[in-house]
Amino acid sequence: MGGDVGVASTVPAALNTIKSRSDVNIILVGQEDVVRPELDKGGSFPADRIRIHHASQVVEMNESPAISMRKKKDSSLRVAINLVKEGVADACVSAGNTGALMATARFVLKTLPGINRPAIVTVIPTQFDHVHVLDLGANVDVPAEYLFQFGAMASILVKHVENIERPRVALLNIGMEDIKGNETVKQAAELFRNSRLNYVGFREGDSIYTEDVDVIVCDGFVGNVALKASEGVAQMMSTAIRDEFSRNPLTKIAALASMPILKAVRERFDHRRYNGATLIGLNEIVIKSHGSADVYAFGFAINTAIHEAETRLPQKLRDELADMQEKGEL
Amino acid sequence: MGGDVGVASTVPAALNTIKSRSDVNIILVGQEDVVRPELDKGGSFPADRIRIHHASQVVEMNESPAISMRKKKDSSLRVAINLVKEGVADACVSAGNTGALMATARFVLKTLPGINRPAIVTVIPTQFDHVHVLDLGANVDVPAEYLFQFGAMASILVKHVENIERPRVALLNIGMEDIKGNETVKQAAELFRNSRLNYVGFREGDSIYTEDVDVIVCDGFVGNVALKASEGVAQMMSTAIRDEFSRNPLTKIAALASMPILKAVRERFDHRRYNGATLIGLNEIVIKSHGSADVYAFGFAINTAIHEAETRLPQKLRDELADMQEKGEL
Numbered sequence: 001m002g003g004d005v006g007v008a009s010t011v012p013a014a015l016n017t018i019k020s021r022s023d024v025n026i027i028l029v030g031q032e033d034v035v036r037p038e039l040d041k042g043g044s045f046p047a048d049r050i051r052i053h054h055a056s057q058v059v060e061m062n063e064s065p066a067i068s069m070r071k072k073k074d075s076s077l078r079v080a081i082n083l084v085k086e087g088v089a090d091a092c093v094s095a096g097n098t099g100a101l102m103a104t105a106r107f108v109l110k111t112l113p114g115i116n117r118p119a120i121v122t123v124i125p126t127q128f129d130h131v132h133v134l135d136l137g138a139n140v141d142v143p144a145e146y147l148f149q150f151g152a153m154a155s156i157l158v159k160h161v162e163n164i165e166r167p168r169v170a171l172l173n174i175g176m177e178d179i180k181g182n183e184t185v186k187q188a189a190e191l192f193r194n195s196r197l198n199y200v201g202f203r204e205g206d207s208i209y210t211e212d213v214d215v216i217v218c219d220g221f222v223g224n225v226a227l228k229a230s231e232g233v234a235q236m237m238s239t240a241i242r243d244e245f246s247r248n249p250l251t252k253i254a255a256l257a258s259m260p261i262l263k264a265v266r267e268r269f270d271h272r273r274y275n276g277a278t279l280i281g282l283n284e285i286v287i288k289s290h291g292s293a294d295v296y297a298f299g300f301a302i303n304t305a306i307h308e309a310e311t312r313l314p315q316k317l318r319d320e321l322a323d324m325q326e327k328g329e330l
Numbered sequence: 331m332g333g334d335v336g337v338a339s340t341v342p343a344a345l346n347t348i349k350s351r352s353d354v355n356i357i358l359v360g361q362e363d364v365v366r367p368e369l370d371k372g373g374s375f376p377a378d379r380i381r382i383h384h385a386s387q388v389v390e391m392n393e394s395p396a397i398s399m400r401k402k403k404d405s406s407l408r409v410a411i412n413l414v415k416e417g418v419a420d421a422c423v424s425a426g427n428t429g430a431l432m433a434t435a436r437f438v439l440k441t442l443p444g445i446n447r448p449a450i451v452t453v454i455p456t457q458f459d460h461v462h463v464l465d466l467g468a469n470v471d472v473p474a475e476y477l478f479q480f481g482a483m484a485s486i487l488v489k490h491v492e493n494i495e496r497p498r499v500a501l502l503n504i505g506m507e508d509i510k511g512n513e514t515v516k517q518a519a520e521l522f523r524n525s526r527l528n529y530v531g532f533r534e535g536d537s538i539y540t541e542d543v544d545v546i547v548c549d550g551f552v553g554n555v556a557l558k559a560s561e562g563v564a565q566m567m568s569t570a571i572r573d574e575f576s577r578n579p580l581t582k583i584a585a586l587a588s589m590p591i592l593k594a595v596r597e598r599f600d601h602r603r604y605n606g607a608t609l610i611g612l613n614e615i616v617i618k619s620h621g622s623a624d625v626y627a628f629g630f631a632i633n634t635a636i637h638e639a640e641t642r643l644p645q646k647l648r649d650e651l652a653d654m655q656e657k658g659e660l
Contacts, residue, residue: 221552
């Protein structure tokens with residue numbers, strides 16, 4: 001029940017979900033006295049549909065993962081992951097501290113066989129539709145083997161979650177030619193080329209948005225900076241458009257005429273619709289929501305978790321990674 | 331006279347410059363039979379104002395820097411840099427192969443004392459006005475010391491070129507807190523903190539556009555990806571806005587009313603106005619124009635070169651870096 005917004009987003013989103021999906025039940029993990037009032041606002045439901053599981057502690061948003069792991073054994077984050085581990089829940093969705101979530105999930109749920117490190121994969125809107133990008137910040141020092149593992153995992157995810165038989169996988173680089181980039185990406189390219197994956201080569205930063213591929217692989221430092229820089233540009237452009245339209249009475253009239261059009265553009269790229277990043281490489285499903293997600297956005301994170309659970313994604317990953325391992329590809 | 335567009339951009343831009351600046355003379359370095367017709371279109375000027383210096387070879391845009399260095403001793407790129415080295419010209423402006431330009435410039439002009447590697451620094455438009463970002467792709471494996479040198483050089487550049495006494499320097503990272511990021515940025519932060527620079531700390535990708543700092547430092551891989559991802563988002567948004575406005579007769583009418591407003595936004599962020607990246611860390615001035623620059627854009631690259639020559643930037647860099655070296659800061 002974390003995040004910057006907390007129960008004001010998460011509880012109403014959970015209520016919306018159980019209302020629209022009779023086959024989904026939700027456990028709200030958090031401090032009962034904080035969660036209860038929010039839950040009661042939503043009317044009354046049978047306890048098997050939605051209930052509170054009390055957890056006494058809260059991991060702060062800027063707390064170090066190491067300290068939260070050591071001192072917050074009864075945090076909502078830890079308890080929720082434990083419930084998944086014990087099979088009480090099929091997936092954990094959290095808007096809390098990303099570092100603590102990843103560290104705790106990795107410690108409790110363990111990584112899949114053949115995988116050194118889990119990664120954060122997210123869907124971002126593009127000119128064609130959308131693309132899966134990873135890693136988004138979980139791993140900052142990433143050897144070529146990890147990049148290959150990220151690509152393999154995301155390829156399996158896209159195959160099963162989106163029913164694309166041979167997802168196109170690209171490596172993010174600073175040029176398209178083989179000679180471009182650092183040693184790590186060159187070595188990773190070699191691993192991809194010699195694998196069963198549908199590897200399409202290097203792509204540059206703009207290709208994330210303007211080219212039709214399914215998976216883009218990079219280390220967590222690069223991915224995080226690229227994604228946030230993109231958010232910064234989008235924000236700057238939106239602000240500038242708003243400024244220009246409110247410059248004088250004439251531009252304000254033009255704004256009225258353009259409002260529905262600009263709204264359509266905004267909706268097309270609304271990041272809330274893409275909320276819910278997957279912590280991929282774990283034995284169970286853990287979804288990270290943006291800390292500032294509103295009810296609408298948090299609902300998408302819940303849906304991602306439901307869809308991965310329905311797909312039985314961890315099992316699919318385990319099977320296909322085992323097959324790759326058997327054949328010496330991993 | 332390189333680049334994807336070639337003499338059709340560079341020569342008219344050069345002619346515009348000498349027309350508007352009686353104190354600036356230009357040498358056009360390239361294949362005489364290619365450059366001459368374009369120059370003749372512009373009317374006749376005294377040879378001391380604008381003249382052709384023949385160079386028989388051309389470095390292709392995707393040629394490896396090593397091969398161009400070895401086999402293209404009479405390329406326009408190499409000859410132009412030689413003219414700067416010999417003091418015949420005060421600055422070199424090229425729209426050619428970036429890797430070859432950097433390698434040749436480094437070989438011929440040498441790096442400044444105290445500097446291990448030159449970097450590419452460019453100005454990008456932000457919500458507040460603009461910011462200098464480096465490195466943009468010259469260096470992909472960058473230890474902390476290089477990051478510090480990049481910051482020191484860009485700080486000196488901004489001080490003299492923009493008359494800002496204490497430019498604010500930030501390090502690009504995946505979080506604001508000290509514990510965030512990889513070992514390299516953490517070590518670099520330590521170097522910045524212990525220096526005379528006006529270091530303001532870590533900034534995330536979105537801060538490039540939404541925060542008021544003067545210099546943002548990162549390695550060339552991260553900088554290149556971040557900048558190109560930004561271009562991709564901007565392009566995607568522009569395309570989407572155009573699409574939505576041309577959807578039906580009604581939206582087309584709205585488009586007419588909004589045209590001047592959207593044009594104002596486009597102009598505010600027109601990357602052509604920011605064309606001309608500085609190869610910083612060399613003993614002389616070398617400016618890299620975008621390969622696809624048009625006449626308007628290439629004019630800005632020429633202006634950047636003129637302004638740095640007027641400022642005597644390499645001398646300023648040499649003096650201040652020497653002072654930092656003397657005091658054990660570099």
